[in-house]
Amino acid sequence: MYGLRYLQLFICVTFTGIAFFVGYLDLTVRNAIDAVAPALASYLLGLYGSLIIYRVFFHPLKAFPGPLSVKVSSIAFSARLLSLDAHKKVLALHQRHGDFVRVGSSDLSIIHPKAPDAIYGKGSKCTKADWYDLTLPMTSMQTTRKRAEHDKRRRVWGRAFNDLRGYEERVTIFQDQLLAIISAADRKPVNITELYHQFSFDVMGDLAFGASFNMLQSSDYCCELLDKRLKTKVNTPNITSFLVEPWLDKQPLGYDLNVLQGDSQLIIVAGSDTTASTLTNLFYELARKPDLVSKIRDELQPLIKQGGDISDQKLQTLNLLTGVINETLRLHPPVLALQRKTPREGLTIGETYIPGDITVWCPQYVVGRSEKVYADAAHFRPERWYAQRDMIKEASAYAPFSLGTYNCIGKNLALMILRTTLVRVILKYDISFATDEEELAFEDRAKTQFNTLPGQLNLTFHKRSPE
Structure with missing residues (x-):
């Protein structure tokens, strides 16, 4: 729910850095961008590089099968669904990888016969996932997570x-x-x-x-x-x-x-x-x-x-x-x-x-x-x-x-x-x-x-x- 805020903060820091070099060091805009760019690139490379390495090699789901791209980012799975045929895509993934398939960095699709009762059944300790916050601040009985x-x-x-x-x-x-x-x-x-x-x-x-x-x-x-x-x-x-x-x-x-x-x-x-x-x-x-x-x-x-x-x-x-x-x-x-x-x-x-x-x-x-x-x-x-x-x-x-x-x-x-x-x-x-x-x-x-x-x-x- 905070992705947009992170992006806004990143953009704000970028422009603040450029404004600092222009206003206080008298650099041209082009030179200010050249001065700020390496720091931003290093930040992004460090952030996303560490995320990719963690998700592929050290994540708790690293042993579960699934396409490499979806292990790296959940966006990769969404990108597969542009034709609005998720039911077919998920079926194909399970036919290839079995009962447990990693479909996101921290997401599993499961078709084991015992899974529905274990995940949704009366005695399950599972709770509603982050997806249910999608309509905030409007909530309904269905989207209430507490x-x-x-x-x-x-x-x-x-x-x-x-x-x-x-x-x-x-x-x-x-x-x-x-x-x-x-x-x-x-x-x-x-x-x-x-x-x-x-x-x-x-x-x-x-x-x-x-x-x-x-x-x-x-x-x-x-x-x-x-x-x-x-x-x-x-x-x-x-x-x-x-x-x-x-x-x-x-x-x-x-x-x-x-x-x-x-x-x-x-x-x-x-x-x-x-x-x-x-x-x-x-x-x-x-x-x-x-x-x-x-x-x-x-x-x-x-x-x-x-x-x-x-x-x-x-x-x-x-x-x-x-x-x-x-x-x-x-x-x-x-x-x-x-x-x-x-x-x-x-x-x-x-x-x-x-x-x-x-x-x-x-x-x-x-x-x-x-x-x-x-x-x-x-x-x-x-x-x-x-x-x-x-x-x-x-x-x-x-x-x-x-x-x-x-x-x-x-x-x-x-x-x-x-x-x-x-x-x-x-x-x-x-x-x-x-x-x-x-x-x-x-x-x-x-x-x-x-x-x-x-x-x-x-x-x-x-x-x-x-x-």
Whole structure:
């Protein structure tokens, strides 16, 4: 967080030195620069020379494999990601170097089957890494690094997710809009990447602030909505109701305002991007496997015969539906990795000791494709989650919502939206790729920032005949 200050200080010292030689020794600017340059060059050579020698030959991670350039500087790894394909680059590094790969001067990417639980699990002593200071001074529950403060914020958030039944009714409104758009397309190609993005933002806008972004209706941000919400009393509670409750009669300032603004962005970004991404990947997999769609419909028949709407509570009992969603999250996790810092005494994973104060992360995209964790890992096999559980060799490695104390508090809400949306769409429509090229090109179009964002996917929807 102080890199810019160091640069400013260096520039200030440089110009001060030049000004001293010009003002007090009557040198020309050119001669002053010539006089200052050797000292600056010696300083930089000593600084960076010693850093390079230390990081390559004496650093606690010196024995871990990885490209030489990333051992020297973390910038080298970032420079590899200009195409926003971190998931592919990290996969390639692990395929070449194994379960433990050095991806920065003090950074390790780890895909050992025991790593997710050791790093993120309930008993882990790892803490949130420096990366979480990125949004300072604005903070959210997610970016809060102090455990006590995080737990305090999480208790407030928890009240908003105790009962999802009211949220399910509100999601239905936007699912109706979604189905209307599909119907209006009348078998013409639909860009579902964009459509599900609009749908998810509208849903989270309503659930968070009680005000949709109206993206499904008008292709239409969060601090402004927060300001409105602070000034408005509502009859129907939403997620923000619990967050702003202590501030209904006064205006939050300073740190408190930064926290509320951070949380308002967390609701939208964490809830919308990840849900939209998973919905898109989910329907991509269903378009590839029409037989799965038929089997899910068959699984739904006993519920349909009971009459009435199919609630999410009932959908949670369906093995194949759950397996399809889990398998999508395994192969297409919406977040590449979450950074943690090892405790001062270090951490042992398997037989490998990792020194203390090292940034570690487990890329779920790579873990999900590991044969050490999943049998037949490259293939979409929903049955591994219910009928063939021996295909899962290490259950604790499955962590698309993270694990332990810092796991995703909105997990159940996200799964509810995924289940009910999937079911409502496939009960009305058959799904297919708009062109043969769509299936081949889709995965290559994915981009990874913090979230993994799917590329454009065009599907056609054919209305089913009443049975």
